[in-house]
Amino acid sequence: MRLTSVDVCSGAGGLALGLERAGFDPVLLLDNKPVACETLRRNRPSWNVLEMELAHFDPTMHRQVYGVDLLSAGLPRVKSSATTKRVDTGLELRLLQTTVRLAHTIQPKALLIENVPELVASPDFGEIRDYIQKELACLEYRFYWFVLNASDFGVPQDRKQGVLVALNDRSFDRFEAPAPTVARHVTVGEALLPSMSARGWAGAEKWAAQANRVAPTLVGGSDNRGGADLGLTGTKKTWAQMGINGAALGDEVPGMDGVQESDTSGSPLKKLTVEQAATLQSFPQDWIVTGKKTARYRQIGHASPPPVGEALGRAIAQALRR
Template sequence: MSNAQEKFNNQFSPEMLADILSLPKRVIESRIRKGELKASSDGYIDQKQLEHFPEVKSFQNSTWDEELNINPLRPYSLIELFAGGGGLALGMEQAGFNSLLLNELDKHACSTLRHNRPNWNVINSDISKVDFTPYWGKVDLLTGGFPCQAFSYAGKSLGFEDTRGTLFFEMARAIKETGPKVIMAENVRALLTHDNGKTLATIKSVIDELGYTLIEPKVLKAIFYKVPQKRERLILVAIRKDLSSKVNFIWPSVYKRVLTLRDALKKGELYNTNVPESAGQSYPKRKAEIMEMVPQGGYWKDIKDIDVQKEYMQKSFFLSGGKTGMARRLSLDEPSLTLTTSPAQKQTERCHPIETRPLQTREYARIQTFPDDWHFQGPISAVYKQIGNAVPVNMAAALGRSLVNLLNNIELNN
């Protein structure tokens, strides 16, 4: 284990600790100034000071290694909707699921799925045109990351028919037509408060109407699940009512430490080689000159020349808010910021920590914990989009193992 890896087993930067505790970084920095937390000369906080925080304690109590031994009692079948470039599907495969059908509208994503898994039944189609009835009674788990859309509230029932015209309706229809034992949906954190909570309330109502018991939804942070990225996904798990009274769902354990961008790009715990060269976007000449002025882990405010700040930011310079994603250079010693569908968007810059260029596609894929032999198809813009929209593979696999454990318990109790 390298010195850098050893360090991050036992210490957290203020920024990393803020992410773990869901606190603003300034709160952590304030506690350091007040002497409530002691930081080393290089700014890191020893884990021993933080053992009273349950989130930090969870690293020490990790059962990750034990959960790696969870195996299906029999081959469990899976249907995945809105499959994208395969992050969730690959994680579920690693956990032991066998895919019956994967549906995705984007042709480049479907090409990626078929290229990497020629045996998968990939349906490149508008989901509203897919008939799921041939799979009735054959599906153990149905998954999908439906887009977050508002519903029409003309009626007051908040039921299945009220959601017609949305992609959630199509997922609900697939559930109705297949009758899976368990369903798992993933979405953005914003679904919790979308349309003042009406959207999630409707989803819960429909899940109940379809005959499923919903586990209390939970936001999973990717940094807890062996993913070097500050990404969050809202997870909904529901169990068919004829099965739910006899079993309990247990969320996956966290990994033993927080991984950083160094873990993604360099040989070590995640990968046995340094990241290979790959295609990537490039900066125009003047933007490259400006980004060269940003230090590792810094952003536009760290450019020393205020005139250059104004040149880059333009009208945004005078607006309130930190705008910390603008002219942002990542740090090797922190998890990556959440990846977007492009590494060089002005509002959400993802500049390489050392070289002055956007992250390349293979670097993007590693941050999402795709294996190096998972090859994305389509033009470079489509590749960035597939990776940026994906569920991180390692987080999906951890969740998949918990779902296998649930199905194992269903097998044993029914």
């Protein structure tokens, strides 16, 4: 039996894709970015995609959302209350609060929110957790907080995710947080060797042997800053140890002589392509992320890896179906 869902802040569709594999069919997906909505429609023309700010979403205009099995949200990363007061307008926090309030209206059987790992237990996020828990108590939901690492689910990346799962009383005791699905983590070299060798680069296997660890967390960055790179200075040093230039993305994989024609940096390190970044997020090869290079990379970097969404979806589905 297939289950139904509403997915908000859907982005490139990583969480929704994983939930689809777990048996959830979305009745509506919502995102405020045109390029993300284009990605969703390109890959799943049958999905009902709504381009709109979450704060402006009126469920009464979309009656199919009422009583769905699951409300899911891979939200922009919230900041602690101290940080929010100092440097930020608190947009991410408002999106989190709006998602919880949306559960009041549509009354899903289960709620899934994925965010920063610190949200689960850090004292800096105590006020946010208190707000969420009070709202859920009013709805008579019971809830679990826990942290998952995407590398435990076959994703070649050290990507910790804070997760909230809330369910009604009937299903709560039947829920179990997903257990790891792999006994050994997939390395960057293993994941990217097929693409690194696709144009005949003789040094690809030697490079893959050097890239013998999981990747650091991919970050999409802010829409308000420049082009795409792979993170802060410390993260770029980690990439360099694996033979990767983290300062920018490339347009093509190495040729037979190891040269990337678009790379004029003079560095022997290789630049990842957008497609390789998608591989490190465990998107399937046929999943097309639309837009220009930086917009594509940001969608990928902000996404929830589909295997994590699938594991969470299977655990929730099992609790709902029993």
